[in-house]
Amino acid sequence: MSLVQTLRSSAVLLGRVRPRIHSAAARPxxxxxxxxxxxxxxxxxxxxxxxxxxxxLKRHFKHEEQVLAHDSTNLDLKVGDTLLxxxxxxxxxxxxxxxxxxxxxxxxxxxxxxxxDAVTAEDYRSHEHAVAEVYGGSGPFDYAxxxxxxxxxxxxxxxxxxxxxxxxxxxxxxxxSLVS
Amino acid sequence: MPLLEGVSPIRRTLPYxxxxxxxxxxxxxxxxxxYRVDERAEVIRxxxxxxxxxxxxxxxxxxxPWYIQSHPAHHGIQAFDHWNVPxxxxxxxxxxxxxxxxxxxxxFIACYMDDGEEVLFDVDNHTSTQILDRLIKVLGKSEETLAxxxxxxxxxxxxxxFGKNCSxxxxxxxxxxxxxxxxxxxxxxxxxxxHHGFEDEDD
Numbered sequence: 001m002s003l004v005q006t007l008r009s010s011a012v013l014l015g016r017v018r019p020r021i022h023s024a025a026a027r028p029x030x031x032x033x034x035x036x037x038x039x040x041x042x043x044x045x046x047x048x049x050x051x052x053x054x055x056x057l058k059r060h061f062k063h064e065e066q067v068l069a070h071d072s073t074n075l076d077l078k079v080g081d082t083l084l085x086x087x088x089x090x091x092x093x094x095x096x097x098x099x100x101x102x103x104x105x106x107x108x109x110x111x112x113x114x115x116x117d118a119v120t121a122e123d124y125r126s127h128e129h130a131v132a133e134v135y136g137g138s139g140p141f142d143y144a145x146x147x148x149x150x151x152x153x154x155x156x157x158x159x160x161x162x163x164x165x166x167x168x169x170x171x172x173x174x175x176x177s178l179v180s
Numbered sequence: 181m182p183l184l185e186g187v188s189p190i191r192r193t194l195p196y197x198x199x200x201x202x203x204x205x206x207x208x209x210x211x212x213x214x215y216r217v218d219e220r221a222e223v224i225r226x227x228x229x230x231x232x233x234x235x236x237x238x239x240x241x242x243x244x245p246w247y248i249q250s251h252p253a254h255h256g257i258q259a260f261d262h263w264n265v266p267x268x269x270x271x272x273x274x275x276x277x278x279x280x281x282x283x284x285x286x287x288f289i290a291c292y293m294d295d296g297e298e299v300l301f302d303v304d305n306h307t308s309t310q311i312l313d314r315l316i317k318v319l320g321k322s323e324e325t326l327a328x329x330x331x332x333x334x335x336x337x338x339x340x341x342f343g344k345n346c347s348x349x350x351x352x353x354x355x356x357x358x359x360x361x362x363x364x365x366x367x368x369x370x371x372x373x374x375h376h377g378f379e380d381e382d383d
Contacts, residue, residue: 011294012209013276049278051269058192060269084210084296101296105283112284114302121282122216122248 013085013098015046016107017077018066022162043096044071046083070099078149079160080107108149118143191266200267202312203321204275210292213265213279215257219248222281248282253305257287260308291319 020039039045046069051060069085070092071077082105085098092099105111110119118125125143132139153160158176166177183189190196204211250258261279269277289301289311299319303311321329335341342348352360368374 012292012296014210014212014278014292048276050276051265053270053273058194058197059186060266084292086296110283112286113290113298113300114286114288119284121284123285 011087013046013048013067014104015048015067015069015083015085017079017081017083018045018047019079019160019162020045021066040068040093040096042071043068043092044077044100045069046085046098048085067098068093068096070096073100073103075100075103076148076150077103078107081105082107106149109143188262191263197267197270200264200271201320202264202268202271202316203326204268204272204291204319205321207293207295208272208275208291208319209294210276210278211268212277212290212292213257213261214284214290215254215261215279215281215287216248216250216285217254217258217281218250219282254287256305256307256311257289257303260303260311264308264312289315 020037023036023038046067047064048067049062049064052063053060067085069083070088077083077100081103083100084102084104086101087097088099091097110121111117112119112124120128120140125140128140150157158174161174161176164177166173166179184192186192265277265279269275287303289303291299291301293299301311301314301318306314332345335343335346339347342351348354350360351357358366
C-alpha cells in the first residue's frame with residue numbers, strides 16, 4: 001500500500017490549513033483573472049505532515065501531503081490553523097474524503113493544552129506581563145486589545161491570494177499582481 | 181566497508197529499527213511531539229553554508245538573545261525524538277507522527293484516537309526512557325499481545341503450516357500425504373496401543 005493510500009485509509013489525520021489551490025489553466029475565459037480558485041466550495045486545503053520511509057536509506061523523511069477536507073463547521077479557519085480531520089463514511093466528492101471535526105490550535109493564538117493558558121512560542125503570556133511589570137517598559141504585545149485575524153483581508157491583507165504577473169489588462173487591476 | 185554517513189547513523193540500520201519496543205494499540209492514529217529547540221541552532225543546521233560558525237561554541241547561542249532557546253526540561257523529549265521516533269514509526273507505519281517545535285513553552289506529547297479523543301502526556305523534565313516506558317504502559321500493546329500477534333502472523337506467513345487459522349486444517353487433505361485416520365486406519369505398528377501391548381480392539 002502506498003503512502004498516499006495509507007494516509008487516505010486512516011480514520012483520523014492532523015493537519016494545518018494551507019492556501020486554496022489556484023490554477024492558471026482552469027480559467028474559463030480571458031475576462032477572469034489569470035489565477036482561478038479551483039478548490040471546491042465548502043472545502044479547504046489541509047497540509048498533513050508525516051514521515052515517509054526510504055527503504056534504501058532506511059530513514060524517515062519529513063513530508064507534507066495536501067488533502068482536501070470538507071468544512072461544515074462555523075469555525076473561521078485561516079491559513080496555519082491546526083485541525084483534526086476524520087474520514088467521512090460517504091465522501092463529499094471523489095477527491096474529498098475527510099471532514100473537519102475539531103480545531104486544535106489557532107495560528108498566532110495558541111493555548112497550552114495542559115493548563116489552558118494562552119502562550120507565545122517562548123513563554124506564557126501571563127508570565128511575560130508579570131516580567132514587564134517588574135522591569136517596566138512598554139510590555140509585550142497586548143493580545144486582549146488586538147483585533148481578530150482577518151480584519152484586513154481583501155483591503156490590505158492579500159496573503160490568501162496568489163501573486164501573478166500582469167501580462168494582460170483585465171477590467172479590474174489586482175493590488176497583489178505584479179508587472180515584470 | 182565505509183562507515184555510514186549522517187548524524188547517529190545507527191538509527192538507519194534494520195536491527196536498530198526492528199528493536200523498537202513501542203507498538204501502539206489499534207485505536208491510536210496520530211502522535212505529535214511539541215517541544216522547544218534552539219532556534220539559532222535550527223537556522224544554522226538548515227543553512228550550514230550561510231552560517232559558518234562553530235556550533236560547539238556555547239557563546240554562539242548567546243549572541244542574539246531574541247532567538248528562542250531550548251531548556252533542560254526539553255532535552256528528554258528531544259532525545260526521544262532523535263532516538264526513539266524512527267523505531268516507533270518503523271513499527272507503526274500506519275500512524276501519523278509529527279513534531280512541532282517552538283510552538284509552546286512546555287513540552288508535551290499528544291496522541292489522538294480514532295474517535296477524535298485526545299490523550300496528553302506532560303513530559304517536562306522526563307528522560308527519553310521515562311517517556312517511552314510511559315507510552316508503552318498507557319497506549320502500547322503488551323508483550324503477551326505482541327507475542328500472540330507474532331505467532332498468528334507466522335502461521336499466516338508460512339504456507340507450509342497447517343492447523344487452526346491456517347490455509348489447511350489438516351495435512352491429510354494434501355494428496356500424497358498420509359490419509360485421514362478417521363477414513364483409512366493407520367497400520368497397527370504405527371499406533372501406540374498396539375506398540376505398547378494394549379488390548380487389541382479387533383479381538
